[in-house]
Amino acid sequence: MNHPQLEPAMRAALAEASLATAHGDVPVGAVLLDPEGKVVASDHNRREELQDPTAHAEILVLSAAARARRDRRLTGHTLVVTLEPCAMCAGAVVLSRLERIAFGTPDLKAGAAGSLYNIPQDRRLNHQVEVEVGILKDECAAQLSAFFSQRRN
Numbered sequence: 436m437n438h439p440q441l442e443p444a445m446r447a448a449l450a451e452a453s454l455a456t457a458h459g460d461v462p463v464g465a466v467l468l469d470p471e472g473k474v475v476a477s478d479h480n481r482r483e484e485l486q487d488p489t490a491h492a493e494i495l496v497l498s499a500a501a502r503a504r505r506d507r508r509l510t511g512h513t514l515v516v517t518l519e520p521c522a523m524c525a526g527a528v529v530l531s532r533l534e535r536i537a538f539g540t541p542d543l544k545a546g547a548a549g550s551l552y553n554i555p556q557d558r559r560l561n562h563q564v565e566v567e568v569g570i571l572k573d574e575c576a577a578q579l580s581a582f583f584s585q586r587r588n
Contacts, residue, residue: 441537444468444515445571448539451479451492452517452578458484462582463518465492467500470511470534476500492516493524497531508532517575519546519568525554529562537567539575 444466451464460480467476478495482488493516501507513535514520514528520536525547528536536548536555547554548566555564 440472441513441515441567441570444472444474444513445517445537445539445575447474447477448492448515448517449571449574449578451477452575453479455479455481455492456582460484462578463492463516465496465514465516467496467509468513468515472513475503475512489523491521491524493520494527497527501531510534513537515570518542518579519550520548520555521545522547522552522554525552528555528564529557529560532562533564535565535567537570539570540572540579541568 447466448464452462455462460483464479466474469475476496476499478499479492481490481495493514497509500509509531511534514533515537517539519538519540519542520528538548541550543550545551549568555566
């Protein structure tokens, strides 16, 4: 898949992200595409809602898809997420054997798919994941900026 094919999935991730603010969560959304490009799971950050530090959008979609498939390996799948995954989420991506991560905007403070670390492509690990950066980057960054600006005010 190239960027134009990932844009509808990123728009769905942005829509998911917008739901997170209703319960005070940082607006991060994720969708998981199967090898044919069909959305098989979508969710948004729910850390505040569930009072669970692991309830990141990425973890929630990986868990939902693995349960539905009854297989922890999500070979050939693509994770589309509005913000660069953190170390926990990047590790989960490797462990789930995804083919690719596509994210909108980098996370310069906690990003682990290229910014601070590059866990998905670390050759020391037993699986590497393709990383695509910048799908609808401006829209993803604007959504996060608006949330934090509103929070400060």
